[in-house]
Amino acid sequence: MEENCSELCYPQSAKIREPLLANPPVGDRRAENNDVSGNRIKVDPPKKPKRNKYAFACAILASMTSILLGYDIGVMSGAAIYIEKDLKVTDTQIEILLGILNLYSLIGSAMAGRTSDWVGRRYTIVISGAIFFTGAILMGLSTNYTFLMCGRFVAGLGVGYALTIAPVYAAEVSPASSRGFLTSFPEVFVNVGILLGYISNYAFSFCALDVGWRLMLGVGAIPSVILAIGVLAMPESPRWLVMQGRLGDARQVLDKTSDSKEESMLRLADIKEAAGIPEDCNDDIVQVTGHSHGEGVWKELFVHPTPTVLHIVIAALGFHFFQQASGIDALVLYSPRVFEKAGITNSNQLLLCTVGVGLSKTVFTFVATFFLDRVGRRPLVLTSMAGMVASLVCLGTSLTIVDQHEGARMTWAVVLCLCCVLAFVGFFSTGIGPIAWVYSSEIFPLRLRAQGCGMGVAVNRVMSGVLSMTFISLYKAITMGGAFFLYAAIGAVGWIFFFTMLPETQGRNLEDMEVLFGKFHKWRKANKLLEKKRQVARGDGGTSDPDNRVSLLA
Numbered sequence: 001m002e003e004n005c006s007e008l009c010y011p012q013s014a015k016i017r018e019p020l021l022a023n024p025p026v027g028d029r030r031a032e033n034n035d036v037s038g039n040r041i042k043v044d045p046p047k048k049p050k051r052n053k054y055a056f057a058c059a060i061l062a063s064m065t066s067i068l069l070g071y072d073i074g075v076m077s078g079a080a081i082y083i084e085k086d087l088k089v090t091d092t093q094i095e096i097l098l099g100i101l102n103l104y105s106l107i108g109s110a111m112a113g114r115t116s117d118w119v120g121r122r123y124t125i126v127i128s129g130a131i132f133f134t135g136a137i138l139m140g141l142s143t144n145y146t147f148l149m150c151g152r153f154v155a156g157l158g159v160g161y162a163l164t165i166a167p168v169y170a171a172e173v174s175p176a177s178s179r180g181f182l183t184s185f186p187e188v189f190v191n192v193g194i195l196l197g198y199i200s201n202y203a204f205s206f207c208a209l210d211v212g213w214r215l216m217l218g219v220g221a222i223p224s225v226i227l228a229i230g231v232l233a234m235p236e237s238p239r240w241l242v243m244q245g246r247l248g249d250a251r252q253v254l255d256k257t258s259d260s261k262e263e264s265m266l267r268l269a270d271i272k273e274a275a276g277i278p279e280d281c282n283d284d285i286v287q288v289t290g291h292s293h294g295e296g297v298w299k300e301l302f303v304h305p306t307p308t309v310l311h312i313v314i315a316a317l318g319f320h321f322f323q324q325a326s327g328i329d330a331l332v333l334y335s336p337r338v339f340e341k342a343g344i345t346n347s348n349q350l351l352l353c354t355v356g357v358g359l360s361k362t363v364f365t366f367v368a369t370f371f372l373d374r375v376g377r378r379p380l381v382l383t384s385m386a387g388m389v390a391s392l393v394c395l396g397t398s399l400t401i402v403d404q405h406e407g408a409r410m411t412w413a414v415v416l417c418l419c420c421v422l423a424f425v426g427f428f429s430t431g432i433g434p435i436a437w438v439y440s441s442e443i444f445p446l447r448l449r450a451q452g453c454g455m456g457v458a459v460n461r462v463m464s465g466v467l468s469m470t471f472i473s474l475y476k477a478i479t480m481g482g483a484f485f486l487y488a489a490i491g492a493v494g495w496i497f498f499f500t501m502l503p504e505t506q507g508r509n510l511e512d513m514e515v516l517f518g519k520f521h522k523w524r525k526a527n528k529l530l531e532k533k534r535q536v537a538r539g540d541g542g543t544s545d546p547d548n549r550v551s552l553l554a
Contacts, residue, residue, distance in 0.1 A: 052175055052178070052256075052257055052258065052259055054256045054257055055173055055174055055175060055178070055182060055256075055257040055258075056178075056182065057233075058169075058170075058173050058234050058235065058257065059169075059170040059173060059174060059182035059183070059185050060185060061227075061230045061231060061233065061234050062121075062125055062165075062166050062169040062170050062173075062185075062186075062234065063166050063170060063185035063186045063188065063189045064189055064223065064226070064227050064230065065125055065128050065129065065161075065162035065163075065165070065166045065186075065189075065227060066162060066163065066166050066185075066186040066187070066188075066189040066190045066193065067189045067190070067192055067193035067196070067223045067227075068128070068129070068132045068155075068158060068159055068162050068193065068220070068223060068224065069105075069159045069162060069163060069190055069193060070189060070190035070191060070192060070193020070194040070195075070196070070197065071193035071194070071196050071197045071200075071220045071223065072101060072155060072159065072193075072197070072220065073190075073193070073194050073197065073329065073332055073333060074193060074194035074195065074196065074197020074198045074200075074201070074332070074354075074358055075197035075198075075200050075201060075216045075217060075219075075220060076097075076098050076101075076197070076333065077098075077197070077198070077201070077332065077333045077334065077335060077336060077354060078197075078198065078200075078201025078202070078205065078216065078336065078351050078354065079201065079213040079216045079217060080094050080097065080098060081336060081347060081350075082205075082209055082212055082213040083097070083148070083213050085209060086209050086210050086213065087144065087145050087148075089145055091472050092472075092473075093145060094472070095468070095469045095470070095471070095472050095473065096469055097145075097148065097149070097152065098333050098468050098469070099333075099464070099465045099466075099467075099468030099469030099470075100149070100152055100153075100156070100465065100469070101152050101155060101156040101159060101465075102156070102329075102461040102462070102464040102465030102468060103156070103461065103462070103465040104152065104153050104155075104156025104157060104159075104160070105156040105157070105159040105160035105163065105457075105461045106160060106458050106461055106462065107156070107157055107160060108128070108131070108156065108157035108158060108159060108160020108161045108162075108164075109160035109161070109163065109164045109454050109457040109458050109461065110160070110454060110458065111157075111160070111161070112124060112128070112160060112161045112164035112165050112450075112454055112457075113164060113450040113451040113453070113454035114450075114451075115127065115161070116164075116165050116168065116240070116450050117240075117243075117450055120236050120237070120240050121165055121168060121169040121172070121236065121237040121240055122169070122231060122234055122235070122236045122237070124161060124165045125161075125162075125165055125166070125169065125227070125231055125234075126227075126228055126231050127161055128158050128159075128161030128162040128165065129158070129162075129223075129224040129225075129227040129228050129231075130158075130224065130228065131154060131155075131157050131158035131161060132154075132155050132158030132159065132162065132220070132221075132224050133158075133221045133224035133225065133228075134154050134155075134158075135151050135152070135153070135154035135155025135156070135157070135158055136151070136155060136217060136218060136219075136220035136221035136224070137151075137218065137221050138150060138151030138154055138155075139151030139152065139155065139214075139217040139218065139220075140214050140215070140217045140218020140219075140220075140221070141214070141218070142214070142217075151217075155220075158224075159461075160457065160461065163186075163457045163460070163461070164450075164453055164454045164457045166186040166437075167183055167186045167437040167438070167440070167441035167453060168237075168441050168449060168450060168453050169237055170182050170183045170185060170186065170441070171183045171438075171441040171442050171449075172237040172238065172239040172240070172449075173235070173237055173238065173253070173257050174257070175257060175258050175259045175263060175267070176263075176267075177259055177373070178373060181369050181370070181372055181373050183437065183438040183441055183442065184365075184368060184369045184372055184434035184435070184437070184438050185369070186434075186437050187365055187429075187433050187434035187436075187437050188362070188365045188366060188369060188434065191358070191361045191362040191365045191429060191433075192362055193223070194332060194358045194361060194362070195355070195358035195359055195361070195362045197216075197220075197358070198351070198354045198355045198357070198358040199355055199358075200215075200216050200219055201216055201351045201354065202348070202351045202352055202354075202355055204216050205347065205348055205351055206348075235253045235256065235257075236249070236253065237253075238250040238253040238254045238257070238267070238268075238271065239271050239446055239449075241253065242268075242271045242272060242275050242277070242288075243275055243288060243446070244288065245285055245286040245287055245288040246284075246285060247268075247272070247277070247281070247282075247283060247284055247285070247286060248283075248284030248285065249284075250268065250271070251264070251268055254267050254268050271446065274445060274446040274447065275288060275446060275447075276288075297447065297448055297451045298451065300447075300448065301313060301448060301451065301452065301455070308517050309445075309448070311501075311517040312443050312444055312445075312448075312452070312513070312517045313452070313455070314501060315439070315443060315501055315502055315517070316439070316440040316443060316444065316452060316453075316455070316456045317455065317456060317459045318497050318501060319432075319435075319436045319439055319440060319456070319498075319502070320436055320440065320456045320457070320459040320460040320463070321459055321460075321463055322385075322432070322490070322491070322493075322494030322497060322498070323432050323433070323436040323460065323463075324460055324463035324464045324467060325463050325467070325487070325490045325491075325494070326385070326388055326392075326428070326432070326487055326490060326491045326494060327392065327467060327483075327484065327487030327490075327491075328424075328425070328428050328433070329464040329467055329468055330467040330468060330471040330483075330487075331421065331424065331425070332357070332361075332425070333468055333471075334471050334472070335353070335354050335357055335421065336350040336351065336353075336354060337472075337480075338395075338399075338417065338421065338480065339353050339354075339414075339417065339418070339421075341399060341402065341417075341480050342398070342399065342402060342413055342414045342417035342418070343402070343409060343410060343411075343413060343414045344414060353418065356418070356422065357421060357422065357425055360422045360425055360426055360429075361425040361426070361428075361429050362429075364425070364426040364427075364429035364430045365429040365430070365433060365434055367429075367430060368380065368429060368430040368431065368433070368434050368435075369434065371430075372434070372435065372438060372506075373506065376504050376506040377435050377438070377439055377502070377504055377505055377506055378498070378502060378503075378504045380430060380431040380435060381431045381432055381435055381498050381502065382431075382495065382498060382499060383427075383430075383431060384427050384428065384430055384431020384432045384433075384435075385427075385431065385432055385491055385494055385495045385498060386427075386495060387423065387424075387426075387427030387431075388424055388427045388428055388432070388491050389488050389491040389492050389495065390423075391420050391421075391423040391424035391427060392420075392424060392484045392485070392487050392488035392491060393484075393485065393488045394416070394420045394423075395417060395420035395421065395424065395481075395484050396481040396482070396483075396484035396485040396488065397481065398413055398416045398417050398420065398481075399413075399417065399479070399480045399481035399484065400479065400481035400482075401413065402417075402481075403479055403480075403481060432494075436456075436460070439502070439505065440452070440453055440456040441453050442505055442513065443505060443513045443517065444513070445513065471483065474486075503516050503517065
């Protein structure tokens with residue numbers, strides 16, 4: 001059989017496999033595999049597999065690229081105060097300066113998908129760090145507004161690369177039992193970067209006016225250097241290796257990043273099926289068809305998508321749209337103005353308050369990582385969005401009252417605004433914030449994953465750019481309280497979208513998503529069918545559900 005491995009078929013001709021399960025319960029649940037003769041054999045997985053430390057380290061290193069975006073968001077919120085004074089720029093120029101990086105990142109995002117398919121996920125991460133390093137140095141050396149915008153352009157390219165590739169790599173290297181946990185780390189490091197940016201603002205706020213903001217921006221080059229060194233210890237993505245026909249190398253990486261040898265075998269078989277490689281092909285090097293390399297991917301995504309692919313695209317793009325349309329980047333970037341509106345006027349006190357926002361955002365994101373693979377995606381997202389809407393309504397109400405009593409010192413309003421902002425970023429960081437990246441990176445089929453995730457990043461950055469570049473103009477037109485009421489209304493629509501369109505993906509293997517997304521709003525039926533198959537696979541005939549997962553996933 002092995003001499004025919006070079007004549008590859010497409011995925012639909014491969015055998016249908018039982019899904020790779022996350023967190024199997026102790027007892028009679030078993031994983032199935034095929035022996036050399038094609039007979040089904042049952043293998044008992046370890047009762048309590050330990051979290052794979054090697055996969056954990058790889059996900060951490062890849063996710064560090066997200067610090068680049070986070071630091072830029074955090075540092076620009078404070079640096080803008082001093083740039084406006086030093087370079088004598090207008091509010092409109094500040095809006096453009098803060099938001100334009102998101103639009104520049106679209107170019108990097110569009111290039112990242114194809115680049116990662118050409119040179120691999122690992123070296124694409126190196127490219128993102130090198131580009132951002134250059135942009136940070138240019139911004140730190142800027143002498144005028146035009147020079148500063150050039151630095152923003154270069155840094156934006158690096159951010160686009162980083163946002164696209166980090167969650168893809170983390171998802172592809174992670175075992176199913178901890179995929180949600182590990183794939184959420186890009187968002188964790190975005191928040192770490194925001195916190196570092198806020199701390200940098202406060203630390204350099206005591207410097208001379210023309211020096212402080214340049215140091216704030218230039219220090220952003222340091223994480224890029226650390227990233228370039230750390231990436232040397234990372235393996236290449238096993239899924240990318242299979243797409244290149246390097247089965248031997250992929251097998252070695254999977255052995256290191258899986259919870260058990262049996263899981264490694266199952267993961268490799270699933271990836272081979274998705275790539276159109278016969279399951280009984282055990283060569284180390286094979287020839288992969290052109291379709292697996294990505295030709296016609298955009299056509300499959302947009303021109304002639306199947307109902308399954310269309311549902312996946314709508315879910316991924318809608319997730320990223322509502323994540324940003326809820327107003328998170330506007331609130332984080334302009335938090336000093338929000339606190340100033342509430343009654344805090346001292347610049348150092350404003351920056352100190354933003355440190356509290358960054359700390360809250362980071363802590364709650366860490367909390368979310370431990371619940372993703374326990375509670376599931378849907379419960380966290382729905383709770384998160386509901387809490388965000390309530391926080392925005394409360395914030396808008398308090399700011400409206402402040403507007404009606406302009407000039408009066410209202411201590412309670414300052415406290416209430418601060419609490420509402422902290423609650424908003426807390427709810428965001430425990431649900432929709434990290435899960436947007438986890439969800440979009442795990443639902444696309446292997447052949448569409450890089451470009452599909454790049455598309456999600458594009459929507460994310462467009463919305464972030466639109467909100468960042470319109471917030472000042474918006475609150476001048478309808479008041480700051482009115483702006484947050486508008487964001488709350490958008491968030492309410494987002495809750496309905498999530499409830500209707502997003503299936504639960506907890507415990508599903510990456511190659512199983514095409515079945516789950518095949519029915520649009522009838523996805524619950526497909527979900528129960530997959531659960532039935534899983535129960536049959538573990539040998540209980542579908543008569544029991546020891547983990548009570550059917551009700552949770554539905």
